[in-house]
Amino acid sequence: MKRYDLIVIGAGPAGLSAAIEAAKCGMKPIVFDENAKPGGQLFKQIHKFFGSKEHRAKIRGFKIGEDLLKEAEEYGVEVVLNATVIGLYPEKEITVKIGDQVKHFKGDSILVATGASENMVTFKGWTKPGVIGAGAAQTMMNLHHVMPGEKVLMLGTGNVGLVVSYQLLQAGCEVVALVDAAPRVGGYGVHASKVSRCGVPFYLSHTIKEAEGDEYVTGVTIAEVDDKFQFIPGTEKHFDVDTICVAVGLSPSSQLLKQAGCKMMDTPGGYIPECDEFGQTSIDGIFAAGDVSSIEEASSAMIEGRIAGVSIAAAAGYMTEEERMAQCESLEQALGSLRKGMFAPENRGKIIKETEEGIEISTNLLKKGYVADDEIARYPGFVKKVGVHPVMECTQNIPCNPCQDACPKGCITIGENITSLPVVDVEKECIGCGMCVASCSGQAIFLIDEGYEEGYASVTMPYEFLPLPQKGDKGMAFDRSGSPVCEAEVIGVKSAKAFDHTNLLTIKVPADMVDKARFFKR
Incomplete structure (x- = not known):
C-alpha cells in the first residue's frame, strides 16, 4: 500500500488548485481522476469567466484549465487518469480501480473534489435517443467537435442552459426555444440577452409534455404550467427537433464522503458534507472542495480548492498557522466577492425587484430573456x-x-x-x-x-x-x-x-x- 502526503480525488478546478497549493508548500500530492483527460469541466467551457483579475475574469475556461495543468506539472503534482476511486474510508485510505486492478492507497490527508452530476426530469419519451444533458452536449461540441443535433430545444434557463444554448448556436445548431417551468429566467441576464438577440424565443412557465418519435426524437410538445406546475389544457406548442437538451441543475457527487462516514446534510443545493471554513469535514484530515460541497461557478471551486490546499499544508506542518491565516484571509475575501450580488447564495429563490442602486429590475428580461x-x-x-x-x-x-x-x-x-x-x-x-x-x-x-x-x-x-x-x-x-x-x-x-x-x-x-x-x- 502506497502512502502520500495528500490524496486528491478529482482533477477538476478544485482538485488541481488544491494539489498545486499543497505542492507549493513542499507536499507530495497525488491526484486520481476517472476520466481520460484532467481538467474537469474547464475544457468544456469556451466562454469567458466573470469576476475580477484575481478570479481569472475574461479568460476562457479551457485556457484556465491549460494554465492549471501546466502549473501542476511545474510543481510535480502526480496525476493518475482512468483511475476510479471506489472506496473512501475514515482512516484516510482509498481503493482505486486502475485498469483491471484495484489498488490501495493511504494519505495523511484526503481532499474530495468529485464535482457534480447532471439532474434529469422525466416526461413522456424522456429515454428516447436524442434526449441529452447540457453537459453531454458541451462535451460533444467542445471536446469532440461533434454537433449534438441540428434542431435543439433547451429545457432550463439557468446559467448552464443559457451558456450551452449560445454554444449550440456557435456550433451551427438551430436552437428552436428555451423552456423553463419557472416563471423567471434563472441565469445571468447578459447570458439570456446574447441568446435572445440571436432570435431564440423563451417560454417561461412552460415545460416538456412529450418527446415525440418512434425510435428517436423527431419532435417535442411543450405546454404552459400553473403555479402548482400542472399543465394548462390548450396551451400545447409543438416543435420539430432532433435533440432535446436538459439543463435542470446539478447534484453533488458526494457518495464517497458519505461512505467514509462524514456528517452530511440535505440542502436545497443537494446532499453535501458538513465542512468548516477551510473545507474540512467532520472527519479530521478529510476535506471537500468545489461542487461536491456546494454547487457554484468554477471560479469559486478553484478558490475553495486553494483554501483547502493551504489548510492541509498547514496541518501537516509545511507552513505556520500565521501564514495559513494570512493566505486564507485573502482567499476568503476573493471567494466572498464572488458570492455577492443578485445571484448570491442567500438570494436563491428570492424575487429581487431592484438593483443595489435602487433601479427597478427589467421584468421583460426575466420573462422573455431581453431588456x-x-x-x-x-x-x-x-x-x-x-x-x-x-x-x-x-x-x-x-x-x-x-x-x-x-x-x-x-x-x-x-x-x-x-x-x-x-x-x-x-x-x-x-x-x-x-x-x-x-x-x-x-x-x-x-x-x-x-x-x-x-x-x-x-x-x-x-x-x-x-x-x-x-x-x-x-x-x-x-x-x-x-x-x-x-x-x-x-x-x-x-x-x-x-x-x-x-x-x-x-x-x-x-x-x-x-x-x-x-x-x-x-
Whole structure:
C-alpha cells in the first residue's frame, strides 16, 4: 500500500488548485481522476469567466484549465487518469480501480473534489435517443467537435442552459426555444440577452409534455404550467427537433464522503458534507472542495480548492498557522466577492425587484430573456453622447469588473463593489479601441457613433460566430429580441490577439436604429 502526503480525488478546478497549493508548500500530492483527460469541466467551457483579475475574469475556461495543468506539472503534482476511486474510508485510505486492478492507497490527508452530476426530469419519451444533458452536449461540441443535433430545444434557463444554448448556436445548431417551468429566467441576464438577440424565443412557465418519435426524437410538445406546475389544457406548442437538451441543475457527487462516514446534510443545493471554513469535514484530515460541497461557478471551486490546499499544508506542518491565516484571509475575501450580488447564495429563490442602486429590475428580461426598449434607458451604462462612446447593457448586480480595467481612458467605472452596475463617464473621451467590448464576459457592451455620417450611425458589437462577415457585406440588423429592424452594412471587422477570439463587428444602420440594432446576419 502506497502512502502520500495528500490524496486528491478529482482533477477538476478544485482538485488541481488544491494539489498545486499543497505542492507549493513542499507536499507530495497525488491526484486520481476517472476520466481520460484532467481538467474537469474547464475544457468544456469556451466562454469567458466573470469576476475580477484575481478570479481569472475574461479568460476562457479551457485556457484556465491549460494554465492549471501546466502549473501542476511545474510543481510535480502526480496525476493518475482512468483511475476510479471506489472506496473512501475514515482512516484516510482509498481503493482505486486502475485498469483491471484495484489498488490501495493511504494519505495523511484526503481532499474530495468529485464535482457534480447532471439532474434529469422525466416526461413522456424522456429515454428516447436524442434526449441529452447540457453537459453531454458541451462535451460533444467542445471536446469532440461533434454537433449534438441540428434542431435543439433547451429545457432550463439557468446559467448552464443559457451558456450551452449560445454554444449550440456557435456550433451551427438551430436552437428552436428555451423552456423553463419557472416563471423567471434563472441565469445571468447578459447570458439570456446574447441568446435572445440571436432570435431564440423563451417560454417561461412552460415545460416538456412529450418527446415525440418512434425510435428517436423527431419532435417535442411543450405546454404552459400553473403555479402548482400542472399543465394548462390548450396551451400545447409543438416543435420539430432532433435533440432535446436538459439543463435542470446539478447534484453533488458526494457518495464517497458519505461512505467514509462524514456528517452530511440535505440542502436545497443537494446532499453535501458538513465542512468548516477551510473545507474540512467532520472527519479530521478529510476535506471537500468545489461542487461536491456546494454547487457554484468554477471560479469559486478553484478558490475553495486553494483554501483547502493551504489548510492541509498547514496541518501537516509545511507552513505556520500565521501564514495559513494570512493566505486564507485573502482567499476568503476573493471567494466572498464572488458570492455577492443578485445571484448570491442567500438570494436563491428570492424575487429581487431592484438593483443595489435602487433601479427597478427589467421584468421583460426575466420573462422573455431581453431588456425592453422602454426599460434599457433606466440603467447607468446606457448613455447618449456625441461621438464614439460605449453603451453598457449590463442590468443586474453580478460580480464582474473587467470592463473597468480594460478602458485606457477611464470611460467606464464600477468602483470598489464588484457587483455595482457599470457607469459610463460621458466627460471622458472614448478612443473607440474596443477593449471594453472584447473584455465583457457577458457580451453586453457596444460602441456607438450616433453621427457616423449624415442619416446613419454605427454600432460595434461583440461577434463570436464563424464565418466572420466581411467589410461591405449587407444584411439585416436585429434588436434585443432577435427581431429584424433594418438593413445594415458591415463597415468594419476587427480581430486582435488582445481580444481573445471576440471579434468586433461594426455595422452601419439608419440613425434612428442605433439604440435598437444589436446583432447582424448576412
